[in-house]
Amino acid sequence: MQLIAQTKNLNLNFILAFIIAALAMVSLLTSGGSHWTQLFAIIIFAPASTLGGAMYLKRQSG
Numbered sequence: 900m901q902l903i904a905q906t907k908n909l910n911l912n913f914i915l916a917f918i919i920a921a922l923a924m925v926s927l928l929t930s931g932g933s934h935w936t937q938l939f940a941i942i943i944f945a946p947a948s949t950l951g952g953a954m955y956l957k958r959q960s961g
Contacts, residue, residue: 912953915949916945
């Protein structure tokens with residue numbers, strides 16, 4: 900995200916993480932059956948988008 904947006908903060912990463920988690924939550928609440936993919940999106944993928952941005956910024960600054 901940082902490479903594409905060319906920003907020096909994590910605002911877009913937080914927005915992306917919120918969108919991922921919100922859509923996964925909607926899917927979790929409205930679908931039946933197994934919910935593993937929704938849980939992975941909420942627990943792993945959403946935080947990973949922010950962590951990836953933070954790691955990129957740290958590498959660029961130092």
